[in-house]
Amino acid sequence: MHIDKDLVAASATPLVLAILASGESYGYAILKRVRELSDGELDWTDGMLYPLLHRLSRLGYVTTEWRSPPEGRRRRYYAITDDGRAALAEHRRQWLTVTRALGDVLRGSSRLTLAVGMA
Amino acid sequence: MSAEATESQIAEWRTYVADAAAVNGHDVEELETHLRDQIAELNAAGLAADEAFLIAVKRMGDLDTLSREFAREHRGRLWKQLVLRSDDEAATAAAGWFEALVFALAAGLAIQVVRLSADFPDGAPSWLMRNLGLFVLPFLAGYFARRRQLEPRAWLVAAAPIAGLALAVNLFPYSVDSVTEVLVAVHLPVLLWFLVAYPYMRGSIGSHERRMDFVRFTGEWAIYYALIALGGGVLLGLTALILEPLGPNVAESVIEWVLPSGAAGAVIVAAWLVESKQRVVENMAPVLTTLFTPLFALMLPVAAVTYAVSGVAGDFDRELLGVFDALLVVVLGLVLYAMSAREPARPPGFMDHVQLVAIVSALALDLMVLGAMVARIGDLGFTPNRIAALGLNLVLLINLARTVWLSVGFLRGRLPFHRLERWQTSYLPVFALWVAIVVVGLPLMFAFN
Numbered sequence: 001m002h003i004d005k006d007l008v009a010a011s012a013t014p015l016v017l018a019i020l021a022s023g024e025s026y027g028y029a030i031l032k033r034v035r036e037l038s039d040g041e042l043d044w045t046d047g048m049l050y051p052l053l054h055r056l057s058r059l060g061y062v063t064t065e066w067r068s069p070p071e072g073r074r075r076r077y078y079a080i081t082d083d084g085r086a087a088l089a090e091h092r093r094q095w096l097t098v099t100r101a102l103g104d105v106l107r108g109s110s111r112l113t114l115a116v117g118m119a
Numbered sequence: 120m121s122a123e124a125t126e127s128q129i130a131e132w133r134t135y136v137a138d139a140a141a142v143n144g145h146d147v148e149e150l151e152t153h154l155r156d157q158i159a160e161l162n163a164a165g166l167a168a169d170e171a172f173l174i175a176v177k178r179m180g181d182l183d184t185l186s187r188e189f190a191r192e193h194r195g196r197l198w199k200q201l202v203l204r205s206d207d208e209a210a211t212a213a214a215g216w217f218e219a220l221v222f223a224l225a226a227g228l229a230i231q232v233v234r235l236s237a238d239f240p241d242g243a244p245s246w247l248m249r250n251l252g253l254f255v256l257p258f259l260a261g262y263f264a265r266r267r268q269l270e271p272r273a274w275l276v277a278a279a280p281i282a283g284l285a286l287a288v289n290l291f292p293y294s295v296d297s298v299t300e301v302l303v304a305v306h307l308p309v310l311l312w313f314l315v316a317y318p319y320m321r322g323s324i325g326s327h328e329r330r331m332d333f334v335r336f337t338g339e340w341a342i343y344y345a346l347i348a349l350g351g352g353v354l355l356g357l358t359a360l361i362l363e364p365l366g367p368n369v370a371e372s373v374i375e376w377v378l379p380s381g382a383a384g385a386v387i388v389a390a391w392l393v394e395s396k397q398r399v400v401e402n403m404a405p406v407l408t409t410l411f412t413p414l415f416a417l418m419l420p421v422a423a424v425t426y427a428v429s430g431v432a433g434d435f436d437r438e439l440l441g442v443f444d445a446l447l448v449v450v451l452g453l454v455l456y457a458m459s460a461r462e463p464a465r466p467p468g469f470m471d472h473v474q475l476v477a478i479v480s481a482l483a484l485d486l487m488v489l490g491a492m493v494a495r496i497g498d499l500g501f502t503p504n505r506i507a508a509l510g511l512n513l514v515l516l517i518n519l520a521r522t523v524w525l526s527v528g529f530l531r532g533r534l535p536f537h538r539l540e541r542w543q544t545s546y547l548p549v550f551a552l553w554v555a556i557v558v559v560g561l562p563l564m565f566a567f568n
Contacts, residue, residue, distance in 0.1 A: 027153050045179070046153060047180040048185070051193075054192050
């Protein structure tokens with residue numbers, strides 16, 4: 001299945017925020033988590049995650065810190081802030097509304113399912 | 120394939136990534152760690168080293184797209200040598216000198232026509248001073264409208280307020296020796312500068328990022344203009360000395376011809392330089408702020424303490440408020456300049472504290488003077504000059520007070536730097552509005568006296 005580019009882009013911010021809400025993490029691990037959660041269907045171009053993370057940091061949704069564990073590489077860790085949690089809650093509200101509406105309408109009419117599928 | 124070969128491949132990849140203008144050293148490191156993680160995982164899954172490298176690089180994404188994404192997020196860094204054109208296309212801007220030249224020549228010619236019809240400097244009619252900005256800055260607006268390839272509709276939106284101002288300023292029946300007319304002469308260029316922002320931002324005046332770009336542009340334009348003025352001054356001085364033997368009037372008339380056109384044309388040329396040769400100034404902006412912020416942070420508290428000890432209530436000039444307006448403008452300029460050159464993600468540092476000291480002292484000074492001033496205005500009454508000075512002072516005071524509040528939050532780690540930036544860019548229209556009130560409102564209020 002190929003997921004539309006716009007849909008991937010729109011879901012990126014809430015996904016990253018939600019993953020960080022369950023604990024701080026670094027780029028590669030976040031990306032792995034996204035793949036796991038979507039059974040590999042949501043396949044981001046790896047590099048694009050970083051400009052997104054930097055934007056979240058500029059907006060104050062996440063804080064960053066370089067850390068080098070005793071074994072392993074030096075990495076930039078990202079942790080969610082209160083502002084980030086607030087933004088996540090807002091995303092959550094919006095997505096719930098969208099998915100509820102979509103779910104209703106897609107279940108309700110098979111003809112419409114076809115139309116939406118083709119769009 | 121050996122591990123060394125992979126290492127050299129990674130090194131080569133890193134140089135490519137590091138070449139991108141908007142990707143800095145930390146980003147390269149972050150991306151490289153990611154690449155290595157990916158390679159390690161693929162290796163563990165049984166892939167050969169070179170296969171693992173190829174797949175990891177492919178997953179990372181096309182480098183052009185990647186650097187464009189970084190450029191979008193880190194516009195400030197990109198400022199170094201590139202200008203963001205249209206949507207996301209980064210282009211070197213050395214081209215377009217011909218366009219700049221045409222507009223510069225047009226501005227130079229326009230000012231010459233005006234000068235001859237006003238018989239300047241023998242006669243200096245008040246309409247000349249009042250309209251001075253209108254003879255130059257519309258050319259700058261036109262230059263950007265062309266350069267940003269504005270739609271015909273946007274051309275109209277850009278031109279309408281300028282035309283409206285030109286009409287208003289010239290239809291107002293100012294009285295002889297009108298004070299409001301002088302105020303208009305001083306404020307109109309500033310208002311026109313704000314109107315240049317519309318074509319500069321390609322019409323997207325709501326975008327905070329674009330507004331910050333315009334702030335940057337303003338600061339760097341001022342530097343370039345000052346440099347051109349210095350060079351031009353040397354040139355004219357030498358010319359005058361060389362021509363002196365030919366007679367006293369020769370040099371004088373050459374300067375009369377060259378200076379106005381040069382000053383007008385330099386407005387466009389400086390704008391073009393900012394657009395195309397950013398690298399030079401990019402290095403200058405942080406240096407200038409690091410140099411002058413501590414000096415102001417030193418001078419202002421001393422002045423504030425002196426004032427507090429000696430007491431402002433003493434005899435100070437009635438127009439002293441104008442001086443303090445200038446002081447606050449300079450401090451705000453430093454703040455904006457430092458802000459536009461700053462990497463937003465950097466944690467608070469020493470310079471941020473120094474800057475806070477400077478702002479707080481400027482505010483303390485201003486409040487002392489303002490208090491004394493307001494007490495006096497009760498006795499002396501409102502004049503157009505006093506309203507203009509007082510209004511500007513209040514507008515600046517509100518801005519800086521809130522800046523202090525947000526700065527403290529930022530230094531304590533409670534607020535992201537982004538909030539400070541947002542506050543400044545949101546406040547810009549307030550300045551424009553106040554200047555518009557002075558240009559259009561005050562003459563009406565005071566019956567053009």
